[in-house]
Each structure stands twice: as C-alpha cells, then as structure tokens.
Amino acid sequence: MSDKPDSKEKTIIAAAKLLRRQGYNGTALSDILAAAGSPRGSLYFHFPNGKEEIAVAALTYAGDSVRQAIAGAAKTSKSADEFLIRIVRGMAADLERSDFKEGCPIAPTALEMSGASEALTAAAGAAFQSWEQEIATGLQSFHFNAERARLLATAALSQFEGALLLARTYRRLEPLQRAEEPIRALVQAFART
Amino acid sequence: MSDKPDSKEKTIIAAAKLLRRQGYNGTALSDILAAAGSPRGSLYFHFPNGKEEIAVAALTYAGDSVRQAIAGAAKTSKSADEFLIRIVRGMAADLERSDFKEGCPIAPTALEMSGASEALTAAAGAAFQSWEQEIATGLQSFHFNAERARLLATAALSQFEGALLLARTYRRLEPLQRAEEPIRALVQAFART
Numbered sequence: 001m002s003d004k005p006d007s008k009e010k011t012i013i014a015a016a017k018l019l020r021r022q023g024y025n026g027t028a029l030s031d032i033l034a035a036a037g038s039p040r041g042s043l044y045f046h047f048p049n050g051k052e053e054i055a056v057a058a059l060t061y062a063g064d065s066v067r068q069a070i071a072g073a074a075k076t077s078k079s080a081d082e083f084l085i086r087i088v089r090g091m092a093a094d095l096e097r098s099d100f101k102e103g104c105p106i107a108p109t110a111l112e113m114s115g116a117s118e119a120l121t122a123a124a125g126a127a128f129q130s131w132e133q134e135i136a137t138g139l140q141s142f143h144f145n146a147e148r149a150r151l152l153a154t155a156a157l158s159q160f161e162g163a164l165l166l167a168r169t170y171r172r173l174e175p176l177q178r179a180e181e182p183i184r185a186l187v188q189a190f191a192r193t
Numbered sequence: 194m195s196d197k198p199d200s201k202e203k204t205i206i207a208a209a210k211l212l213r214r215q216g217y218n219g220t221a222l223s224d225i226l227a228a229a230g231s232p233r234g235s236l237y238f239h240f241p242n243g244k245e246e247i248a249v250a251a252l253t254y255a256g257d258s259v260r261q262a263i264a265g266a267a268k269t270s271k272s273a274d275e276f277l278i279r280i281v282r283g284m285a286a287d288l289e290r291s292d293f294k295e296g297c298p299i300a301p302t303a304l305e306m307s308g309a310s311e312a313l314t315a316a317a318g319a320a321f322q323s324w325e326q327e328i329a330t331g332l333q334s335f336h337f338n339a340e341r342a343r344l345l346a347t348a349a350l351s352q353f354e355g356a357l358l359l360a361r362t363y364r365r366l367e368p369l370q371r372a373e374e375p376i377r378a379l380v381q382a383f384a385r386t
Contacts, residue, residue: 023305025218110362111301112216115294125362148341154368155375158355165354166347169303169318173345182348182379189378 008046011036015058021101023108024055024120055109056079056123063127067134074138080187083138084156091164092176103168104161128140131155144191152190159183198247201239204229208251214294215303217248217313249316250303255298256294260327267331273380276331277349278373283358285369296361297354325350337384352376 004045014036018027029051033040047053070087077083110124135153140146159179166175207228211220222244226233236361240246263280270276287295328346333339352372359368 002223005362009279021308023216023218025216026305026309027318033252066368067256089198091218093262103304103307107300107358110302111296111358112362114296115214115276116219119196121364128359128362130297134238136215154356154359154371155352157373158359158368158372159348160351160355162351162354162356163347165300165304165358166321166351168307169321170315171314171318175351178344178347181344182352185382186378189375 002090007038007042008034008171011038011043011046011054012057012061015054017102019055019058019109020103021098022063023112023118025112027051029054037109052117052119056119057141058066059106059109059120059127063123063130066105066127067130069087070131070134070138074134074141077138080139080144080191082143084135084183084187086126087156088160088163088176088179088183089134091160092167092173095164095167095176096173098104098173100168100171102162107161128157147189152186155186155190159186200229200231200235204231204236204239204247205250205254209255209298210245210295212248212251212302213296213298214291216305217310220244220248222247245310245312249312250376251308252299252302252313252316252320256316256323259298259320260323263324263327267327267334270335272379273332273335273337273384276335276377277328277380278347279352280328281356281369281376283373284353285360285366287332288357288360288369289366293361300354300358304376309375323349340384341371345379348379348383349376352379 004017011032015027015032018031032051032054033043037039043054047057062149069090078087079087091103106124106127109120113120132153135156136146136149139149139152144152159182163175163179167173204225208220208225211228212226225235225244225247225270236247240250262283266279266283272278284296299317302313306313324352325346329339329342330347332342332345337345352375356368356372360366
C-alpha cells in the first residue's frame with residue numbers, strides 16, 4: 001500500500017491539468033486514468049465517489065498552487081504594481097508555454113458546472129476567494145488599508161481573469177499585455193482614494 | 194417549406210441559451226432538439242454538419258445580440274462612465290434574472306473548446322472582438338481618441354468578463370457591483386493620458 005499517496009497525488013495533478021485544458025465534461029474518467037498512469041482500482045480506492053470527487057480535489061489543488069504563487073509574488077515584489085504585474089506575467093508565461101492551452105485552471109469547470117454541481121461550484125468559488133484574499137493580503141503589505149485592499153483585489157482578479165479568457169480565445173498574449181496599464185492605473189486610483 | 198426560417202432560428206436561439214448555461218460538452222444534440230421543439234430532420238436540413246455547426250451559429254447569434262446591446266448602451270448614455278456601467282449592470286440583471294445561470298454566452302464554450310475546435314474558437318474570438326470594437330466605437334463617441342478607446346475597451350471588457358465569472362461562481366452580484374468603481378477609475382485614467 002506504500003504507493004498510495006503517490007498514486008492519489010498523481011491522479012489529482014493529472015486531473016487538474018485536464019480540467020484546465022478542456023473542462024469537466026470534456027474530460028472522461030478514462031482520460032484521467034491514462035494521464036495519471038494509475039490502475040482503475042487505485043482510483044476507486046482513493047475516490048470512491050468517482051469523477052466529481054477527483055475534480056473537487058483537482059480544483060482545490062490547483063487553487064492552492066495559484067494561491068501560493070500569489071503569496072510568493074507579494075514576497076518578492078517591491079511595490080503593489082510590481083506584485084500585480086508579476087501575477088499577470090505569470091499567467092501569460094503559462095499560456096505561451098502551453099501553446100495557449102493552459103489558462104485559468106478553475107474557470108472552465110466553474111462556467112460549465114455552475115448550474116450542475118454544487119460541489120464543483122463550491123470548490124471553484126473557494127479557489128477564487130482564496131486568490132482574492134491572498135491578493136488583498138499582499139496589497140496590505142504595500143500599505144493599502146484592509147478595505148481598499150479588498151476592493152482592489154476583486155478588481156485586479158477580475159481584470160486578470162477577463163484578460164486571460166480573451167488571450168486564450170484569441171491565441172494572442174496581447175490582452176494580458178494590455179492589462180498592465182489598467183492595473184497600474186487601478187493601483188494609483190485605489191491608493192489615492 | 195415555409196416553416197424553415199423559423200425552425201432554423203428557434204434551433205439557434207435554443208442552442209445559444211444551452212451553451213450559455215452549461216457549455217458545449219454539457220449540451221447534447223438531443224437537448225437542443227428538445228429545447229427548440231424542432232424535428233430532427235429539420236435540424237439536419239439546416240445544419241448538415243451537426244452540433245458544431247449549430248454551436249458556431251449560436252455563438253455568432255449571441256455575440257451579435259450582445260454587440261447590439263453595447264451599441265444601444267452607447268447611444269442612450271451621456272458619458273463614457275454611464276455607457277460602461279450600463280453594460281455591467283445589464284450583465285448583473287441577466288445573471289440575477291436567471292438565478293445565476295446566465296452569465297457570458299461565449300465564455301463557457303470558448304474555454305472548454307479552445308484546444309478542441311478551431312471553428313468554435315474562431316466564432317468565440319469573433320464575438321469577443323466585435324464587443325471590443327463596439328465598446329471602442331462607443332468610447333470614441335465620448336471623445337476618446339481611437340488608440341485610447343481601443344486600449345480602454347480591452348481593459349473594460351476584461352474587467353466585465355472577469356467580474357461576471359466571479360459573480361456567477363459565487364452566486365452573488367457583488368463582484369459585478371464592485372466593478373463599477375474600477376471602471377470609473379479606468380475611464381478617468383485613460384481620458385487623462
């Protein structure tokens with residue numbers, strides 16, 4: 001049984017990548033098994049409730065990876081602008097590296113399944129909220145008060161997610177590159193008020 | 194044969210609604226037939242290439258409806274702020290009226306299918322670009338020059354799409370309501386520079 005933690009983690013990582021690229025309904029359980037290289041029995045052992053349970057774990061895993069990257073960007077930046085622009089450049093780098101296949105790891109499943117699965121919608125919402133919170137925490141470290149940090153975090157995440165959607169659909173980085181000027185403008189406006 | 198234009202249009206409208214609510218892979222051809230109330234033969238007559246062809250027509254139809262709404266908002270607004278905020282309030286009204294089931298009509302299919310269908314990705318991209326163009330045209334009517342209008346249009350559409358994604362996932366209007374302050378800030382910043 002010593003391979004179990006590994007095989008569980010491999011399944012979650014494989015599922016997260018597939019959900020990011022093609023969403024929930026476009027990903028069959030057999031795709032996840034093939035990508036993870038796990039035996040079917042191990043999958044049912046770890047995820048007795050099947051595909052939805054794997055996808056919830058995958059969204060939670062992907063959400064936490066992004067949250068950690070946001071926290072890392074805050075620690076290594078010298079200003080609020082630099083912090084937020086580092087996030088959007090990270091998104092652009094992921095998108096380009098994957099030939100425009102890997103955008104937001106949460107959005108495809110969130111949009112497809114928001115009417116169909118309470119569990120997936122809750123996991124997607126928890127991921128987005130953890131990013132908003134982590135961005136707000138980062139902004140507070142650059143001397144935004146809690147209320148302004150919270151409002152700017154929502155605005156910045158909205159800007160990033162929308163630009164990432166457009167860039168992925170157009171297969172061009174331009175919308176993400178264009179997001180840098182509005183982000184700088186928002187940092188100035190929210191710092192002032 | 195006199196019912197043909199009607200049955201074709203009914204199919205497109207039904208497909209557009211289903212794609213908006215549950216995306217492409219979550220929508221079976223039989224769902225579209227049932228929702229449109231069309232006989233299967235009429236569907237194959239109008240769309241010999243099947244589901245993908247229907248979905249392309251549905252994205253084009255939905256894209257044009259939104260583009261017309263944007264043009265209408267520009268005509269009935271007195272300022273760039275009012276114009277853009279009218280768009281985001283329209284999104285919030287649609288979302289609330291549908292019990293959080295109807296967000297962006299393009300984004301779910303765009304994200305699921307961007308790796309899998311050139312035709313759907315092109316149709317989704319054309320819709321988003323027509324919105325960017327229509328927003329830019331509206332902004333020019335409020336005395337933004339062409340270049341600033343184009344950049345602000347991308348920023349505003351990104352802000353709207355991201356906020357709509359968050360609002361739909363959270364099942365709360367708050368992210369869309371919070372988008373109004375950043376939109377005002379962006380209008381000011383882009384008018385100034």
